[in-house]
Amino acid sequence: MSDQATxxxxxxxxxxxxxxxxxxxxxxxxxxxxGSAYLGLSAGLGTEKTVETIATGFGDIMAEVGLLIAFGVLTGAMLQETGAIERLVQTLVRVFGxxxxxxxxxxxxxxxxxxxxxxxxxxxxxxxxxxxxxKMNRKGTARMATALAIGGECGIVLTVPGVGALALAGLLGVPLGKMLLFGLVLVIPTVTIAVAVMCFLFDRGWWNEERDEQPYPGEEQSDSVGVQPVPGTGESESGSAPGTGGVAVVAPAQTAVRxxxxxxxxxxxxxxxxxxxxAVLEVAEIHHPxxxxxxxxxxxxxxxxxxxxxxxxxxIGIDRIQRSIAxxxxESGQILILTGVGGSLAATVAATGLGDILGDYFTASTAAPLLMVWAIAAVLHIAVGSVTISAITAAGILAPVAPALGIDPVLxxxxxxAGSLFAVHVTSNTFWLLQSLMGQTTRGTLKTCSVGVSIASVVAILLIMPLSLVL
Structure with missing residues (x-):
């Protein structure tokens, strides 16, 4: 089959x-x-080879990150149940003002x-x-909604153990310790700069309380323990299909022992x-069993x-811990399945020889390959509406291309x-969660969530590109 047909x-x-x-x-x-099955058959792999490639790709990525995702989600569920997150935010208020x-x-x-x-x-x-x-002096809702949007979305794909970051590391063969270190180095300035830019815009009049905010429905009831309705029609970052409606989440009860x-x-x-x-000891070539x-x-x-x-x-007792584990x-089931089929797509793309084809079009001497990666993920996110799905799909397409580009896979x-963060909009469940939970209108949420996270996406790729010159 010709390169063009592939x-x-x-x-x-x-x-x-x-x-x-x-x-x-x-x-x-x-x-x-x-999509993987179509690609395998249309590329001439044949029925048996296509099925084998899909299954092998799924198994390989599960062996790489399956347990990591499960352990991370289970740990998070227990921390939620203990009330640790609520107490951490309260502590931040006291410490930082x-x-x-x-x-x-x-x-x-x-x-x-x-x-x-x-x-x-x-x-x-x-x-x-x-x-x-x-309690803030000015534009409090805008600032805090932006902080939640940028921090939450960036963490998913840039920071271990975010499910997107784990999947990206597994698909592209990046050692998890390296992904953790480079992710932290990137996410801290990215989040800080993006939040600072948004706060600057808000302080210069780019926020109208009358048009961008709305009373939070049932404020008194919502602050108590209970089920929060989510009015969204988009996709949850867990990977549920768009249009399935919002999710209902139960806030943790107070801990029994302080x-x-x-x-x-x-x-x-x-x-x-x-x-x-x-990761540090590996770089330093220090080995201890x-x-x-x-x-x-x-x-x-x-x-x-x-x-x-x-x-x-x-x-909080064994019963509540067991319930949180369940x-x-x-929560981890659909994340694992989605990550696994991302591996299936990556394996199928690799089997078609696309990596060698695209490698002829791009060289490691310029920043163009990284811009291509960012653009592919950005376009997929605009179309699909999920940060996680677009990142995994982009990585699946690009995994076989990575060796030909001559760029460190972590970049x-x-x-x-970073590309998968661009243009979070109305097809994302996070968008509607932030609108409802932070008392914003759709217009206001487009500013805090869509524009805020998009700025973070651009900042991140601008910080990543110079690294290609030294790694």
Missing amino acids: MINTGAAVLAVVVLIIRFKINPAVSLVI VNRMPYALSLTVATALQSIYLDVLLVISAPLARSTAA TPLPLLLAPLLTALLLIAAG MIAFLSTPVIALLIGLVGTSVVGRRS TGFQ IALAAG
Whole structure:
């Protein structure tokens, strides 16, 4: 088959996935498998080879990141149940003061809290963000809504253990410790700059309380423990199909025993430090069998999971911990399936030889390949409406191309993540969550969420491109 035919068939497969998700409301995981099957057959792989490639790609990525995603989601579910996240936000208010909270909250959400399922994290944080906004000197709702949007979305794809970051690392063969370190180096300035730009715009009059804000419905009831209705029609970052409606999330009850907050968070932070330490020692070419074992991502996150379970049992009892684990398994299921079929697409694209074809068009001597990665993910996100799905799909397309580009795979992973942040809009469940939970109109949410996260996307790729000259 000619190179041109291969590229056309690949484009048709991706377009088919988008149409199936958007027009026919077919689940993204099913759509990705259909797209992979079409690509394999149209590329001449044959029926047996196509099925084998899809299954092998799914299995390979599950072996790479399946346990990592499961451990991360389960740890987050237990932290949610213990009330650790609510207490952390309250502590941030006390330590940093009200007017610095947009920066403190966005950075905390983007880094330390990425094991928490995003919808749940927003529901937990929003009441405290609203109360903080009311105490700020100016434009409180705009600032705090922007902080939640930028921090939450950036963390998903740029910070380990965000599910998007884990999937990108697995698909592109990036060591998780390296993804963690480079992700942190990128996400901190990206979030800080994006929040600063948005606050500057708000201070210069780009926010109208009368047109951009609306009374939060049932304010008194919403701040209490209970179920929060979400009016969205878009897609959850868990990967549910667009048009399936919003999700209802139950906020955690108060802890039975007042366990110190550092103790509740210590197991997760220990796990992340172990992973980072392993990456640093590998670069320094220092080898120690025990440290190498403990810093292995699966073992490190297992330590975090077991530690959180032990601390959680002392804090709220075994029954509530077991219930939170059951919830975590439900949340992780569709994330795992989506990540796996992203691996199927990557394997099918690799089997068609697209990597060698595109490698002839791009060289590592310029920043163009990274811009291509960013643009592909951005276009997919605009079409599909999900940060996670667009990042995974872009990585699946680009995984076989990475060796030919001659660029460090971690930069390709981060560029795909950055592109997937561009233009979060009305097809995203996060958009409607932020509108409802932060008391914004659609016009206001387009500013805080769509524009705010898009600025973060552009800032991130501008920070990534110079790195290609030194790595």
